[in-house]
Amino acid sequence: MAARFRDRFSFYDGNRTQFLCSFIPGDFGTTTPGRRRMNWVWYVRADAPELERITTDRNGIGHGLSLPPGLIAPQVRTDLLARAH
Numbered sequence: 858m859a860a861r862f863r864d865r866f867s868f869y870d871g872n873r874t875q876f877l878c879s880f881i882p883g884d885f886g887t888t889t890p891g892r893r894r895m896n897w898v899w900y901v902r903a904d905a906p907e908l909e910r911i912t913t914d915r916n917g918i919g920h921g922l923s924l925p926p927g928l929i930a931p932q933v934r935t936d937l938l939a940r941a942h
Contacts (some may be wrong), residue, residue, distance in 0.1 A: 862878055862879075862880070866879045874899070874900065878896070901940070908922075915931065916928070
């Protein structure tokens with residue numbers, strides 16, 4: 858699959874959603890083909906209350922526009938997985 862994306866920036870623009878795919882440097886900043894990481898981004902449209910819910914971590918702490926790794930609230934994770942299917 859990686860060969861299909863090599864040297865490309867791919868995106869999909871859908872109804873209230875957007876997907877992006879590109880290669881980013883791998884370990885120690887390497888940009889050697891076969892050693893880079895494939896970066897997937899999924900944007901979903903959210904109004905202010907939904908954004909607050911999504912960016913509030915499993916401990917009830919709000920983070921504004923992003924969420925630290927590993928702190929997604931269990932129900933938010935469940936909801937996003939359901940939305941992805």
